[in-house]
Amino acid sequence: MLQRLFSFKGGVKPQTNKSPSVQEAIGFAPLPARLYVPLHQSIGGAANPLVRPGEKVGKGQLIGGADGWMSSAVHAPTSGRVLAVEEHVATHPSGLTTLSVVIEPDGCDEWAERQPIDYRSQPPERVREALRDAGVVGLGGAVFPSHAKLAPAKSVVVQDLVINGAECEPFMTCDDMLMRERAEETVRGIAIFRELLAAQRVLIGIEDNKPEAIAAMRNAVAHLGLDYAVVAVPTRYPAGGAKQLIRVLTGKEVPASRRSTELGVQCFNVATVYTAYRALEFGEPVISRIVTLTGNVAHPRNWDVRIGTPLRDFVALGEPQRDTNAFLMGGPMMGFALPSLDAPVVKATNCIIAGSAGLFPPNPPEMPCIRCGACADVCPHELQPFELYWFSRARIFGKTQEYHIFDCIECGCCSYVCPSHIPLVQYFRFAKSEIWAREREKKAADAAKARFELRNAREEREKEEKAERLAKAAAAKAAERKTVVAQTNSDAAGTPRALEPQDTPPATGEAADSAGALDAEALKKATIQAAMERARAQRAGQAARNTDRLTPEQAKEIAAVDARRARQASSASAPPAPPERSSDSAGSGD
């Protein structure tokens, strides 16, 4: 099938270093002595623990239930006994802890009851629920709950389903090997997703440095008699970024402010699709994933690893060299250095790279920016990174937003080419987190202000109501008295003259009369004032809501940045001086 290719601007071509880890077939990592399965393994809410210490679990048994729609379930990777549900070091640059289920495998590796879904006959909602409960999340590294992306937008037809097999990060080969070895299951998974989204066209994008994977996927597509286009895309980092791949395959540009579904495109990673197929067809939830173990190791290879396997056990499989000084998770462009090997393999773990001084030489010293614009030339989002850098450095955060800092995907191309060796991404992360922190503070302040104003208004209203009540009571009393006076007057004179001012009514009568008039006026005034007060309070409430103009995405981003800020705080990073977190905790490879 002829497929017109588009291109995205910018990008870089670092050494790919992919060949060492594709020499051997995917291996199956042995079961470790303990598994530490974090309950929070997706964007959104952490799964709720469903097991207690001492409990026996079967392989694939649900141990963490999805917390609402924007969450994903977690399962026991093997059969065994739950030792604890406790805080354990997270697979995160911060090295903070996260609630994890500790399982001691019994060695039988016995499945709990598996419940395949007849996805062809079930309604789509049911299938999406099943995916959520099988813990299917984006395995490209973002771990976004897949079911949430599979609900078609109401008004927009999904024209293109883009399947991401580009794998543009250097060193990483897990998707390559998956497509080589499990192409047919992956394509079957794509078929399910296409059904769910009612997508008109399926485009499978694979970088052209993976000819074996392209051939395998083409064979699988042909074998299943499908009309999917398997497209070889030019190898250029970050071609595997969702937005870049969508651009290359469809020509559509998804800005940061919009979702791809609004433009009729949805994008999934190949590994995600594969796990979805296993989950629906065989009832096997996501309890393992393929992880590339490469870099400064004696045996680089891809492994099918149980989620929860401690990284120390995992990296031992590759036999890291003696001079290994760090372990990276993810690729060298966007990954991070692991603070501890006690952390487990999680769903986001796509690649572990043993680092050494030879592989990743020390950073040359940072020089001042000379505004050469090399960063702008390679920015895939066509930003002006050096401008963002100036403003971030000067803490002029409003300007960074004017220059679209939130369109930055932190791909690292700018830092990669900078002749002054400025860690630009670090400055951008700093600026973003500062902005989020300020938004949060502002939100909190607005909320407090609104609360205060509401309380004031309420007290005011209560006062008014009290006055109103009193006025009403007084008026009623006065009216009562007036009738009494009138009665006595008419009894005396036979005419209601008492109401005429020029008259000289009895003292009681006059007093009652003026009191009556005053009361009526006060009553009216009080009522009006109370109404106005209520209106004002209402307005204040609305105003408070208006200042809080966060979209759900922004709110989500804020939540996501909490973790990032924590990381920054832990590494004591004030961007002008790049933090010097030593990686010795991750240093020993034994």
Next chain:
Amino acid sequence: MDFSTPPYLLLERTSVRRIMLQVLIGLLPGIAAYVWLIGPIILFQLLLATIAALSGEALMLRLRNRPMAMFLTDGSAVVTAWLVALTVPPMAPWWLVVVGSLFAIVIAKHLYGGLGQNPFNPAMVAFAACIVSFPALMSQWPVIGLQLSLREQFELVAGLAPRIDVMSGATPLDAIKTALKVSEGSVDVPTLLATQEVFGNFAGRGWEWVTTGYLLGGLWLWQRKVIGWQAPLAFIAGLSLLAAALWAWQPERFANPLFHLFSGGAMLGAFFIVTDPVSGCTTAKGRLVFGFAAGVLAYVIRVFAGYPDGVAFAVLLMNLCVPLIDMYTQPPIFGMKKER
């Protein structure tokens, strides 16, 4: 490797020093032609300027408490020094080159914050300062064909020999301007170009090959992607379009565009001055605007104003406009372009 923040891979073959080194290499063809034309004295001036600039750099780094080794070896001061030396007459007294280089480094560069911070091109600031302060010395260009030995040249530069006006003549640009003024309309430019000793095949005698050298070096820099094409091309376009228009209108009063392109500082300006990233525009569109306007201004100043050449003033004037131009030429970002 500092493992605090990705990316952990960096492009190996790029650094400020490497860029500066390539700019210096780009100047070599022009310098070679200069040596052939005038003699090795220019090499002495280049050395003098380099020493002065590096001394000024070292002094300022010390005063500003900045890392010495890193900045002294980044090559930026040497580039500035060479540009200063190449814009000052070759037989100017030694102190003029020293003063120019120091002015460029100390005043125009470090007082604004050092590398990457200067809003004006340091070499052009130095040129402007020198031509305003020492107009006579700055216009003593050697008469071509005047054969001086290196020793005689050196004595002139060192101030050991008396400076004789005979040894210096007007630049080709000056020659046209003066001749037109003196003759009051009785001479036309084509005749001048054809008859006067100072003019060569297409521009100033001899100097046309020096400027051709700059052009070659500039093209090499462009091919190596050290400089972009926008600013040089726009500069050349601005200068030659205006020159062509006036030449077409009154060929007897205005020289042809080719003459203008290969005279004075046009080629040096196009490839080594308006391409300065620090003091120039950063957006592609901005570089076009910057270069074009600088070219137009350079022509206007060199033809209608009192100075022999207008490149330096044109560039300085445009340096002033850089923030404004950059602000109004921000390119649309990914996903925010207008639907085609």
